Structures are given as structure tokens and as C-alpha cells.
Amino acid sequence: MECRSYCKAPAVVVFVLAFSLVMLETTVSATSRMTEIASDGDLLRRNLLANGLGVTPPMGWNSWNHFACNINEKMIRETADALVSTGLSKLGYEYVNIDDCWAEIARDDKGNLVPKNSTFPSGMKALADYVHAKGLKIGIYSDAGYFTCSKTMPGSLGHEEQDAKTFAAWGIDYLKYDNCNNGNIKPTIRYPVMTRALMKAGRPIFLSLCEWGDLHPALWGDKLGNSWRTTNDINDSWESMISRADLNEIYADYARPGGWNDPDMLEVGNGGMTKDEYIVHFSLWAISKAPLLLGCDLRNLTKETKAIVTNTEVIAVNQDPLGVQAKKVRSEGDLEVWAGPLSGYRVAVVLLNRGPWRNAISAQWDDIGIPPNSNVEARDLWEHTTLKTTFVANLTATVDSHACKLYILKPIS
Ligand SMILES: *[C@@H]1O[C@H](CO)[C@@H](O)[C@H](O)[C@H]1NC(C)=O
Ligand SMILES: *[C@@H]1O[C@H](CO)[C@@H](O)[C@H](O)[C@H]1NC(C)=O
Ligand SMILES: *[C@@H]1O[C@H](CO)[C@@H](O)[C@H](O)[C@H]1NC(C)=O
Numbered sequence: 233m234e235c236r237s238y239c240k241a242p243a244v245v246v247f248v249l250a251f252s253l254v255m256l257e258t259t260v261s262a263t264s265r266m267t268e269i270a271s272d273g274d275l276l277r278r279n280l281l282a283n284g285l286g287v288t289p290p291m292g293w294n295s296w297n298h299f300a301c302n303i304n305e306k307m308i309r310e311t312a313d314a315l316v317s318t319g320l321s322k323l324g325y326e327y328v329n330i331d332d333c334w335a336e337i338a339r340d341d342k343g344n345l346v347p348k349n350s351t352f353p354s355g356m357k358a359l360a361d362y363v364h365a366k367g368l369k370i371g372i373y374s375d376a377g378y379f380t381c382s383k384t385m386p387g388s389l390g391h392e393e394q395d396a397k398t399f400a401a402w403g404i405d406y407l408k409y410d411n412c413n414n415g416n417i418k419p420t421i422r423y424p425v426m427t428r429a430l431m432k433a434g435r436p437i438f439l440s441l442c443e444w445g446d447l448h449p450a451l452w453g454d455k456l457g458n459s460w461r462t463t464n465d466i467n468d469s470w471e472s473m474i475s476r477a478d479l480n481e482i483y484a485d486y487a488r489p490g491g492w493n494d495p496d497m498l499e500v501g502n503g504g505m506t507k508d509e510y511i512v513h514f515s516l517w518a519i520s521k522a523p524l525l526l527g528c529d530l531r532n533l534t535k536e537t538k539a540i541v542t543n544t545e546v547i548a549v550n551q552d553p554l555g556v557q558a559k560k561v562r563s564e565g566d567l568e569v570w571a572g573p574l575s576g577y578r579v580a581v582v583l584l585n586r587g588p589w590r591n592a593i594s595a596q597w598d599d600i601g602i603p604p605n606s607n608v609e610a611r612d613l614w615e616h617t618t619l620k621t622t623f624v625a626n627l628t629a630t631v632d633s634h635a636c637k638l639y640i641l642k643p644i645s
């Protein structure tokens with residue numbers, strides 16, 4: 233195999249330099265804006281968002297991928313029930329996140345957002361209380377624009393402080409903040425206003441910047457949010473899923489505890505991919521330290537879907553305390569190796585076959601950061617077995633089409 237990681241490095245440098253020039257104007261105005269924001273209170277200078285959240289990538293569920301606008305308080309409560317009854321909550325899936333379409337089109341006469349009477353008649357405080365009583369957390373959605381993407385409810389642009397206070401008063405724990413209908417105002421101007429508003433609202437609220445990767449939010453999002461989308465929306469297809477993973481990988485160096493790259497929510501269980509493809513989806517999200525937000529109907533999980541999303545060994549890779557996002561370290565045609573360090577001098581490795589035929593793929597110690605002559609123990613996280621032989625110099629496996637292997641490698645001598 234030819235190694236492309238070396239050849240790739242200069243391209244990335246050129247890209248970043250070119251991008252820095254393009255961003256100069258934006259950065260200057262954003263910087264003066266941030267200085268202005270930082271000087272108006274005791275807020276942290278380096279990082280506007282000091283909420284202590286997202287030490288590991290968030291885990292939970294979001295309504296959009298399966299339900300889009302067809303949401304109501306009954307199904308949100310049933311989903312909270314299901315998170316507990318399926319055992320998912322014990323594995324770390326804690327957020328119940330309501331996406332677009334939860335509010336009336338008009339604010340009330342005081343300018344407050346109003347939950348949609350026909351679908352959320354009990355209101356958001358009651359729903360938050362219900363979710364909290366189950367030991368879970370609740371997330372909500374707004375938009376750094378005049379309307380949300382559905383255009384069925386207002387966005388928060390110009391109402392940031394009022395809406396942040398409303399969310400805090402309801403007991404909201406997580407805000408997904410979208411990018412539609414934004415009046416062509418730069419995101420580096422719009423997003424910090426909500427960050428500051430949340431910091432003033434008196435409740436730690438995870439802030440998920442949903443800027444779609446338009447202006448490379450990995451380069452500025454860490455000061456403003458706990459995660460930032462690096463891509464446009466995912467859909468339930470192999471091409472969409474794998475291309476989100478690729479786009480997200482470019483920014484691997486910017487992820488860290490407290491701030492994560494977000495290639496969008498999971499489609500596992502929605503029916504558009506094969507079992508192997510969903511295993512690739514879950515494996516890549518896990519090693520990429522992506523948010524693990526389930527996007528299917530949890531009230532009737534199939535055995536197959538449940539087996540994928542409850543794999544505790546794979547979840548542990550995602551939640552590893554080191555918090556380092558894996559990278560694509562070797563690629564030849566359709567065959568790829570993705571790898572990233574874990575705590576305890578271990579390495580997580582995905583052998584990924586994107587092509588139409590079964591093929592052998594090798595992880596070379598050289599590529600994945602293991603010293604050359606190390607003797608290595610390999611744990612297969614989907615087979616749940618520790619391989620009987622140990623390995624020197626490389627680990628090679630045969631991988632089916634649109635499938636992957638996921639190992640933890642541990643040097644033992
Ligand atoms: C909400 O809807 C119910 C009927 O579903 C109606 O009786 C009630 O007046 C509505 N409340 C508001 C504030 O519109
Ligand atoms: C899903 O995304 C892929 C790739 O991004 C695109 O080609 C396809 O048209 C999309 N499918 C749907 C149903 O939107
Ligand atoms: C899943 O469960 C919900 C609620 O029980 C039900 O409305 C829905 O039709 C079910 N879907 C399938 C595919 O069985």
C-alpha cells in the first residue's frame with residue numbers, strides 16, 4: 233500500500249493557509265466583537281463558553297432523523313421511557329433532544345417563545361420535569377436566524393437573552409442552534425451572542441453549533457460551543473454517511489474534551505443501510521469522538537439495532553477520557569485505516585472497506601503510532617474477542633464490502 237498520510241499533510245497546510253487568508257476579514261471583525269463581549273462582564277476571555285459540559289462527546293437521542301416535524305409531547309415522553317426501559321440510559325445515552333417544529337409561529341405579547349399548543353399542550357417545563365424525573369436530560373432547538381429551517385417557528389436572532397432565559401427557566405440542558413434564515417450575517421457574529429446569553433442565563437446548557445461547516449466552525453467553534461457541525465445534514469444512505477465521516481475527519485486536530493467535531497446525528501436503525509453499513513457508521517462516529525445521538529424510533533428498536541448501539545466496548549472508545557479524534561492514516565483506493573490513541577497507551581483502529589469486494593486490509597504500526605517492534609494484543613470490539621495470537625509490525629484482516637473491523641490494540645512488550 234502506498235502511504236498517503238505524508239503526501240496529504242502539505243495539502244492540508246496549504247488549505248489551512250489559504251483559508252486563513254479568506255478568514256482574515258471575518259476573524260478581525262469577530263475578534264473585535266469578542267473583545268467587546270468579553271469586556272462587558274466577568275466572562276472568560278479565551279473561551280466565552282465555560283460551562284464545564286461535554287468532557288466526553290454527548291450521548292442521547294434527537295427527534296429529527298426519524299420524525300422530522302412530526303413530534304409531540306407524548307412521543308417525547310415515550311422516548312424518555314424507552315431510553316430507560318431498553319437500558320440505553322445506563323450506557324450513557326442521557327439527552328432527549330427535541331429538534332425543529334416545537335413552537336408556535338408567533339411569540340407571545342412579551343416576546344417569549346410559545347410551545348405549540350396542538351403538540352406540546354403541557355408546555356416545556358412539564359416535559360423537562362418528566363424527563364428529569366427519569367434521570368435524563370432534555371435538549372431543545374433554536375436557530376441563529378429569524379426563523380428556524382422549517383419556517384414553522386421563530387429563530388432566536390435578536391432574542392438571544394430572552395430565549396436563553398426561557399430555556400434555563402424550563403430546565404433545558406442542551407441547545408442545538410441551527411443556521412437557517414440568518415439574514416446573511418456571519419456566523420462568527422451571530423453565534424457568540426447566544427453563547428454569552430447562555431452563560432448569563434444561570435444554567436449550564438450544552439451548546440451544539442449547527443452551522444453545517446459552512447465557514448469551518450472547527451476553527452472558531454471551540455470558543456463558542458461544546459460541539460460544532462462540520463457538515464451539512466446526514467441522510468440514511470451509505471454515501472451520505474461515509475461522506476460526513478470524511479468531511480469531519482479533516483478537522484480531527486480541533487476536537488478535544490469540552491468541544492467536539494459533529495458529523496451529524498446517527499441514522500442507525502432507520503432502515504436505509506445494511507447491518508454492516510450501520511456498524512461502519514457507529515464505528516466511525518465512535519472513533520471520531522462524534523456525539524452519539526440516536527436518530528431512530530426508540531420505542532420499537534429491533535434486536536439488530538439494539539445490538540449495534542448498545543455495544544459497550546465501542547461506546548467506551550467514544551467516551552475514552554483522552555478525547556482524541558481518530559484520523560484516516562492510510563488509504564489505497566477503497567481500503568482505509570483509521571486510527572486514534574486511547575488512554576492507557578492503547579490505539580483504536582478501524583479497517584474500512586468502502587469498495588464492492590471483500591479485501592484484506594493491514595494496519596501497520598508505523599501508521600498508527602505504535603513503536604516498530606512492539607508485540608501487540610488485539611481486541612475485536614464487534615466480535616467481543618481478544619485474538620489468540622499477538623501481532624508484530626502489522627495486523628491484517630479480511631473485510632467485507634461496505635464493512636469494517638474495529639480493534640483496540642495494546643502493546644504488551
Ligand atoms: C390549546 O388547545 C386547546 C384544544 O386542543 C384549546 O382548548 C385551548 O384553548 C388552546 N390554548 C391556547 C392558549 O390556544
Ligand atoms: C442523501 O445524500 C446523498 C449524498 O450526500 C445524496 O446524493 C442523496 O441524494 C441524498 N438522498 C436523499 C434522499 O436526500
Ligand atoms: C413504533 O412504536 C410506536 C409507538 O408505540 C408506533 O406508533 C409505531 O407505529 C411503531 N413503529 C413501527 C415501525 O412498528
Ligand SMILES: *[C@@H]1O[C@H](CO)[C@@H](O)[C@H](O)[C@H]1NC(C)=O
Nearest residue numbers: 594596623624625626627628
Ligand atoms: C505483517 O508483518 C509480518 C511480520 O510480522 C510480515 O511477515 C508480513 O509481510 C506483514 N504483512 C503486511 C501486509 O504488511
